[in-house]
Amino acid sequence: MDEKKTELKSEIRRDSNINGILLLIFWVFYFLTYAISWGLAKVLPDKSATSDGIATILVYTFLYPIGISVAVFIAHKLKNRNITEPEKPQRLKDTFRKPEMPVSWIATFIIISIFLAYATSFLTVIITALIGAIFGQEPQSVTFSSSPSLMTSIATVLATTIYAPVFEELFFRATLYRNVRKYGSWSMIIIAGLTFGIWHANFAQIFFAGVVGICSCFIYEKTKSIIPSIILHFIINTIGCFATLVTNYMGIDPSSPEISTISLLENIPLLIALLLIEVTVFSICLIGFIFLICELSGKRENLKLEKKCPEISGAKKAIAYMTAPTMIAAMLIMLAFTIMRSMGISF
Numbered sequence: 001m002d003e004k005k006t007e008l009k010s011e012i013r014r015d016s017n018i019n020g021i022l023l024l025i026f027w028v029f030y031f032l033t034y035a036i037s038w039g040l041a042k043v044l045p046d047k048s049a050t051s052d053g054i055a056t057i058l059v060y061t062f063l064y065p066i067g068i069s070v071a072v073f074i075a076h077k078l079k080n081r082n083i084t085e086p087e088k089p090q091r092l093k094d095t096f097r098k099p100e101m102p103v104s105w106i107a108t109f110i111i112i113s114i115f116l117a118y119a120t121s122f123l124t125v126i127i128t129a130l131i132g133a134i135f136g137q138e139p140q141s142v143t144f145s146s147s148p149s150l151m152t153s154i155a156t157v158l159a160t161t162i163y164a165p166v167f168e169e170l171f172f173r174a175t176l177y178r179n180v181r182k183y184g185s186w187s188m189i190i191i192a193g194l195t196f197g198i199w200h201a202n203f204a205q206i207f208f209a210g211v212v213g214i215c216s217c218f219i220y221e222k223t224k225s226i227i228p229s230i231i232l233h234f235i236i237n238t239i240g241c242f243a244t245l246v247t248n249y250m251g252i253d254p255s256s257p258e259i260s261t262i263s264l265l266e267n268i269p270l271l272i273a274l275l276l277i278e279v280t281v282f283s284i285c286l287i288g289f290i291f292l293i294c295e296l297s298g299k300r301e302n303l304k305l306e307k308k309c310p311e312i313s314g315a316k317k318a319i320a321y322m323t324a325p326t327m328i329a330a331m332l333i334m335l336a337f338t339i340m341r342s343m344g345i346s347f
Contacts, residue, residue: 005312012183012320018078019176020326022071023199026171027333029067033059053151057158064163068171075175095174099223105302106219106228108291113215113232115288118281120211124204139342141204153245160241165233172196172213173220173229180321181221185305187314189217191321201337212236221305239281246274 040055072092080089099106132138177192197210216229250267295302309317321327 008183008309008311009316009320012180012317013324015079015179015183016321016324016327018075018326019179020324020328020330021078022075022171022176023195023330024326024333025071025074026067026199027330029063029070033063036062050149050151053149053153053155056152056155060155060159060163064159064167068167072170072175075179079179090178092170092174095170095178095220095226097225099225099228101223101228106223106231108295109215109219109222109302110228110232110235111284111288112292112295113212113219113288114236114281115285115292116215117208117212117236118285121208124207127207128203139203140344142202142341152248156241156245160237160244161234164237165230168196169216169226169230169233172199173216174226177217177220182308183321184308184314184317185221187317188321189214189221189305191318192217195331198331198334198338201334201341203338203342206338218305239277243274243277246270246277250274 036059037055040058076090076092128138128141172192172195176195177188180188180192193212193214193216194210196213196216197206197208200206200209212233216232219228219232220226250270312320322331
């Protein structure tokens, strides 16, 4: 039994090392975007909003379709190299299969996930305020406001509603989580979800994205398809995208505590659009809260997951996963970058 436990921990570390390599590859591509941005600034010296939009599209295209595709390709090569009987080689297209759960179940848990994500976002605001009260300064967060123009709007929509939902789900759910899901459901779901939050390297997003990551992994585990998690990711990002676009065109800086009443009154149509977005989010969250109460009170079987590798506890699996050398390196880089950004240090 002890030999089996030792072998299992070794397998978990092996696959965690693969995941760590993939995260490091992504961050190599991410830091290369700084060089690309510098080069584009030389090619597009006019500094107009249109030039910024073009540069943003090129940078995100390099980071998502190219960077993540390279990481996913390497992942499947590394993972399939270690395949043993009776395992079958992983194929990315298998994750686009028809979901095993009914549409009603998927819709219910997408709405619950949206509620949990925004509830976490609200708690993050409270935590941020408490940190500010205790230490005299709140952690700084990355904002996504930009000069309003057609090209910057296209760049925002492309990056947040297309690139992010598709490629982040391919990277995190269809690759990183899929690589380790056989070792345990909840333990690997929580680890993969929290990794997704830390990966954003933005204090305002860590907990929010972490919950989204956990919910997405859970939905993927139940449906065996990333299609529902892509839909969840698309809905959440679309809400944030259009809220950002509206505030940009209204000239509102989300990071500023002062909002001009005049700027609001001068943009009544945009103000109405912003209010409609907020009402929609509140309504979805209210329905999600009701659904969650119903699931917890009478339908707990929907939350049950298959028990995997019961030889060792979930905590020991988590320790084995987090102590893989490349995963330690990736986590340290992501945490360091998050802390630097929170302190206002940028490149």
